[in-house]
Amino acid sequence: MIFSGTVALLENRDLGHDNFLAVLDAPEVGQSMEPAQFVMVRAGEGTDPLLGRPYSVARIGEGPNGVTIQLIYKVVGRGTGIMAGLRAGAELSVVGPLGQPFPLPEDPQVPVFLVAGGIGIAPFPFLSARLLAAGCHPRLLYGARSSGDLVGRDLFPPGIEMEVATDDGSGGHAGFVTELLDRHLAALDTRTRQRAMAYVCGPTPMMAAADAVLARHESRGHLSLEAFMGCGFGVCLSCVVPLVGQETGYARICVDGPTFPAGSIDWHRSQSP
Amino acid sequence: MIFSGTVALLENRDLGHDNFLAVLDAPEVGQSMEPAQFVMVRAGEGTDPLLGRPYSVARIGEGPNGVTIQLIYKVVGRGTGIMAGLRAGAELSVVGPLGQPFPLPEDPQVPVFLVAGGIGIAPFPFLSARLLAAGCHPRLLYGARSSGDLVGRDLFPPGIEMEVATDDGSGGHAGFVTELLDRHLAALDTRTRQRAMAYVCGPTPMMAAADAVLARHESRGHLSLEAFMGCGFGVCLSCVVPLVGQETGYARICVDGPTFPAGSIDWHRSQSP
Amino acid sequence: MSAVDLTVKLGPLTLKNPVVTASGTFGYGTEFSPFLDLSTLGGIVVKGLSLRPRRGNEPPRIWETPSGMLNAIGLQNVGVDAFLQEKLPALLPFDTAVLANVYGEREEEYVQVCERLDGARGLAGIELNVSCPNTAKGGMEFGVDPMMLERLVAAVRRVTSLPLIVKLSPNVTDIGEPARAAVAGGADILSLVNTFTGMGIDAEGRRPVLKNVVGGLSGPAIKPLALYMVHRVAAAVDVPIMGMGGIMNAVDAVEFLLAGANAVQIGTSNFLNPGGAATMVGDLAEWCSRHRIGEVRELTGGLRT
């Protein structure tokens, strides 16, 4: 069974620059959750807004009734705005865990890169914890518009190497985070490069760029895609994306993804208006 | 000008039995407010619920930016439910002051009765303060279903005599509050009775009963009526009530009322379904 | 901001800006003086006027629905004569286009009301509310039968030279048909939409919530339906359009302009945000200047499809 019901907000921490960390008392959701899986959340009363919003789970923590799930979210519209206004004690309606997780590398010795753009940082604290536990040594490449937007770095477990990039040069590499990925891969010998693994999450153009970098270096990777989702579990058929070699149909990001292997998205056909 | 805008909730105190006291930082509203005038309040984000809800002002208090307005409200549906969930700091949209106030007695020496049914207690702390200031000696007759529902008595200024009635006999007179009014008026001599003044606020059947009592004793009074209100300032034409002798039209409770002189409502034609 | 030209020309009617308040939601105008300066508005459509005063339906008359409201006011109004004597003169001091909304139960009633309105000092135009049940035709709405509608508009057209707006009912299979009929009858401008027929039920009481059983749905709930109808009418006819249905802010207004409207009307929003229409005028200018739009009329029909 997938949990669907009401849970309590235990904490709603302001991370600055319109980003928040929400801690939910949701042991039924958290106990079987995997990195890059997500939950659909509805906040507020009434039927406007009507639909849930998808959020990755950023961390699994300890809570009064078992585990908590922790979400990092950025206020971009109505749903996130309402959520930001809630205090501890508020009730949220939650459905999850949903979607396909990031698969861990078979061989823990390969170079592992976590490539995050903006709020795409969300799934990586959780993934990092799992990677460390599996003996991997992930390196986080984290890009954002400006250094103030580089939130949530303190949510990572210790032992993760981090490099940052900012569009405005206010922190780390001045430029795109995909350029950092490109550099790192270029520095590897061919065999290592082909075994290297990148996990990518961020805005669509950044993911398309990362996908191109991975293809050029023949490296492996998984992308966690974004879409407006009506349901989150495969029935509304809203979150579709065309895959390479699948000219007659679409994959659903919510159930077939949100993670897809690098090289599988047909970026040409997927460009939305 | 009538204020229309956003104000901050300073306090939202649980009075028990689903009743709350909301303190709003609304000096523009409070400074010109009179007893039995009301405000239209919208709480929560989004367009569901869509319309404001009317609340009497129960007290004018001191606040950080001048006066505050204090509302006593009972959770009965969506709007009041959302309001009850808000914490200090939340923003509410408010329009007011609206409506016709209770007129004070010309002669402060006449007996003055405040007749409240349930949440109809709301306008009376404010009215009491004004009556005391005018040298009147009001007596509160307060009825409710059960003694736990007799909230807000501590919000009255000192010096108000109170008598209570409960439907279930759990406090004070076992029966209707209008029976208390009847008894008090009956105990007065004819001349005093005809000069006595009653202010009545409560559910519609209770107000119709009070109106009948006042008519029987030829006493004077003012009723503050209830209605679902679409706007609160006279334009949606939803809150209509037929007046005696006005066979071809309706009064609007929001602008012609909510206070009406005893004897003016055509209860026969006004019975809603 | 001052650089944005907000004037719009709708055939014979020029408005200083495209924000007009909708009939039945703005009283006779002056009720809103405590909340805004009427002179900031592009126009005001007053409550629907009938030949004689009408007391309206018995209450309950309105009901709140998800993101909307149902109303069955029953066209309570002071009648055309009292309007001309008391209400219209009170609006003379304001620099805004006053439009009279007209209601009739028979064609003759529309004609008679419009005859009286024609030439009234301070009146900028007439809007026909054709969502009224035609008592002579068994209660069928004027607005849903194209032939009946064309005849009605032509009859009114003969008695007035004021700019003539026909307000379309959305309760039709294809709103293009009444739109064409109204234009054929001589309408200068079309306004749409009026309310959608709906109903509320009180499960506990097992009763309709409105005394009148059915009512008209308005508010944000209908915005997607209204936008579509404006888009469709803009494609069907060549006259200017006033679009409405659930507009709550300047961005909503921009959406209607993009869909093909030349001006917008603000209805239900006035109830919950009585100063809102005036705020929208400023916000619209600000939106335009932020998007480097020098003249608001550039937005009309500017949808990239």
Add this chain to the structure above:
Amino acid sequence: MSAVDLTVKLGPLTLKNPVVTASGTFGYGTEFSPFLDLSTLGGIVVKGLSLRPRRGNEPPRIWETPSGMLNAIGLQNVGVDAFLQEKLPALLPFDTAVLANVYGEREEEYVQVCERLDGARGLAGIELNVSCPNTAKGGMEFGVDPMMLERLVAAVRRVTSLPLIVKLSPNVTDIGEPARAAVAGGADILSLVNTFTGMGIDAEGRRPVLKNVVGGLSGPAIKPLALYMVHRVAAAVDVPIMGMGGIMNAVDAVEFLLAGANAVQIGTSNFLNPGGAATMVGDLAEWCSRHRIGEVRELTGGLRT
């Protein structure tokens, strides 16, 4: 609670309770197994089936609106053959009425799909989605032309003896007309409403929000309109009705029953509350027992007007 009889009889179709999930919002049923026991439901209407698989429209396909949503999925579906081979057998273990929703671009396509469905093991009935554009008639919806509709229903009626539900389009002037036409054509049951035609606009991008430009509005926003239409159809025809449009909980369902429906369908609600339809079955029983109603069918048309 156990005392309440929830069974409802809709002509040839008997349901264990009146709660049915609506087409296009419940996949092929088994997608909801993680959330509820399908056997608790009165019935399931599967995603609209066409003769051949359809990939549907390009995204964006849905858009949220105030208390509603627009969709233009474009009837993406596996096609009738895959449904019969893969989807229908998976539903055999469940004690619920499985209803196939059928889509066609021409009359022959409807007939062919229904021929294949007729007699399929485990299929309790067929629902015709007549809100489809008729490609042979220039894209006009089957459901808006009574003559075309009657002909279509009669053609399907000839090829199947399964209970036949016709799902009416609300985009008409008077829904009584297609209702009568569907009954004349041989419909056993009417279901209503399908979605209302609407549109969303992205002001910033000056674009329609849906790739398809127009879409269908569903959700609580349309509930008052749907309730009215059910009330009207119940007065117009004598066949059983499945009511729908914005039902989110058992009280909403009771409202539709009171308006004249014999059963209800739950659509958009399934997206945000995937276990909700099952919850409603229990809540409905509880509502009935609290109101001393022994048989849920007593509620049908039980409005005191």
